[in-house]
Amino acid sequence: MELGWLLWGAGVLLLLHVLMELSPAVNFALRIGFYCLLCVVGSALAAPVCLLVNGGRTVKNMRIIKTVVKTFKYFFGVRFEVKGLENFEIEGPAIIVSNHQSILDMMGLMEVLPDDCVQVGKKELMYAGTVGLIIYLGGVIFINRKSTTSAKMVMAEVAKTMAADKVKVWVYPEGTRNCTGDLLPFKKGAFHLAVQAQVPVIPVVYSSFTTFYNPKKNLFTSGKIKVEVLPAIETKGLTSGDVSDLTDRCFRTMRETLFRLSGCPSEAKDSS
């Protein structure tokens, strides 16, 4: 009986292996599926721990979430090379902005996430089962991207509470995933938030995944991601009239850094 199960297990594994060898599409789907499974199972295990240790929705849960997510990279052979972590060492609140390429970004996020930092996410994530639950428990701020008015209202609330709670807020200013090796134009919410709260903006750039991860080509191998935390940009004294300039400045700095980290400096020159 037990031998039977073993044989079945071995058979299924062998079949999966052969399928992965034969078809890049199956290989890709299985690896992404496994990532999602890790997220779902990891969240299911972490949620009760968060509830027991911290009692409910609080940014303190991010430490627990971070501990779990930081183990994921070993399953996929993803390595991180991080520079500039000292730029996070700012007392009190700040807005952190970074590029957003894929759902795999959650690994890169947790690799560098400073203490007392919540993220802004689309509200649909709240309904992603156990993952939604863990994101909720971690204190993520949910916005409705389809309604600028309501998103702006949420962000204005955040500007007020950020100083009181001394939290940093992580925003993906592209507003959606983008795995092209370039940046999408930045939305302005993060920069309005920084100016309203008069807190610095800290840009974080992840090198392009395109060499090892490309959903269109069913590519997902092991690979190295370079991460750079850039020096903070002060916003003291800036007013809402300066938001566009601030946005452009961050965009240009981050785009140059992205090309430099991804090893394509020529594109940086062509861009402006």
Ligand SMILES: CCCCCCCC/C=C\CCCCCCCC(=O)SCCNC(=O)CCNC(=O)[C@H](O)C(C)(C)COP(=O)(O)OP(=O)(O)OC[C@H]1O[C@@H](n2cnc3c(N)ncnc32)[C@H](O)[C@@H]1OP(=O)(O)O
């Ligand atoms: C234990 C195991 C666990 C495993 C599982 C892992 C779990 C990991 C756990 C936890 C990590 C959780 C991580 C979550 C990550 C989620 C990522 C996402 O979901 S990314 C998508 C959502 N995020 C965004 O979209 C943000 C950025 N968006 C914005 O800030 C936008 O600006 C927004 C939504 C506020 C408005 O977007 P618009 O599309 O309408 O575009 P615009 O150009 O920015 O705004 C239109 C006009 O409104 C003004 N405006 C915008 N915000 C304003 C403001 N606050 N005040 C005044 N005016 C404002 C602008 O200046 C613009 O006006 P003028 O064109 O300049 O005239």
Ligand SMILES: CCCCCCCCCCCCCC(=O)OC[C@@H](O)COP(=O)(O)O
């Ligand atoms: C019902 C159970 C489903 C479980 C699926 C598990 C998937 C794990 C995903 C980890 C969190 C990913 C957060 C993320 O990266 O969200 C994407 C948004 O930022 C941008 O959205 P979009 O590009 O505009 O669709």
